[in-house]
Amino acid sequence: MSSTSSEQQHAILAAALKLLAHGGPQALRVRDIATTAGCTTMAVYSRFGGKDGIVEAIYVDGFHRFTQALEEAVNGRPADQGEQLGMAYRMWALENPGSYQIMFTQAVPGFTPSPEATLMALGSFQVLVDTVQAQQGAGHLRQGDATQIAWAQWGMSHGLVMLELAGIQPTEEPVAAEAVYRDGLHAAARGFAPDQA
Amino acid sequence: MSSTSSEQQHAILAAALKLLAHGGPQALRVRDIATTAGCTTMAVYSRFGGKDGIVEAIYVDGFHRFTQALEEAVNGRPADQGEQLGMAYRMWALENPGSYQIMFTQAVPGFTPSPEATLMALGSFQVLVDTVQAQQGAGHLRQGDATQIAWAQWGMSHGLVMLELAGIQPTEEPVAAEAVYRDGLHAAARGFAPDQA
DNA sequence: CAGATGTTATAACACTGTTATGTTTCTCAA
């Protein structure tokens, strides 16, 4: 039946996500995924076409949830949306480090996402652009290319998150990471504020 | 002799860097490194202890050259040093993408740098902190924790460079990447400027 | 010179992604 197929697909993906959460990207081994999902190695090939298929599924699932988390975070006045978005970005990455690495770094050697998956990734970026435009409309950000401003903010978020995920700390106290991140967001907001502000 | 040992070490490292430049981190295969260096597979184990030893050598070599490039770039008035440093950061990463990936991402699955190598990496960060302090002294950046400001700037540089290395472009024109990056640097500088400026 | 130490060359091993193969099970029309 098609329903059991789909259930097994789900079980395999869930097993892969479990291994990913527990041991990072390098814990994604086809045999282990199959064992964890309670099926044979071949099932992974029947359902996903191989390891890259699993990784692509994780990639797509990750961006789906990531985009959703970002959209849900933006629910206040435009003045607050930048910080809300930035903090949600970091939070999601810290809670889903394995997925984040697969989505934004080449943690799995041979894997490159399909064109459709890449488009989906850019759709996630659209949330940032929309937020920038809302803030521009409210006079909190300078006029100009919203894509460019969103890109710079994405860059700062991504860079700080990556450094944090890599375990590189600015100070001895790990508690400071969040404060440093928030301060970076504020600085970026000031940097892109209208001239007269 | 010890000199021939050292020469062979150098030949192996050079071969690894050549493969890295040509095919990226996943082109670093022990057999290929040995063949390119004109020695046997075992020589890699005698000289470097295995693949991780080679990767660590690339890591250390990379941070050595990276730090040097950053230091050489800072040679103007404090007002210009931020942009000089940021542009040198991006330029080095684009010219040494393989090394940059090994240094800042986990491009080689099992590899983790030794504590000494990690200290060396933080030494590179010190160039940023020194520059921030010079700019603070000249009144171009707000007073406060120089480490924190440098960290945010590093984050933005790292994030934008990683996105660029991953081939993700903000617009259709690849020429815009440098302009976007430079604008991001300016925004960060404005964001951390003293209040009255 | 003789032994110890290190290096070379070759091969074998372990792990992982992938493919092949024979068997079983299921589906569904006759």
Add this chain to the structure above:
DNA sequence: TTGAGAAACATAACAGTGTTATAACATCTG
């Protein structure tokens, strides 16, 4: 119901890669 075709399973084999073993060779030391 039944039998043919298809799908899936279980097992094994294959290919690539990091690593280790082993024996022959070289080099240095006393």
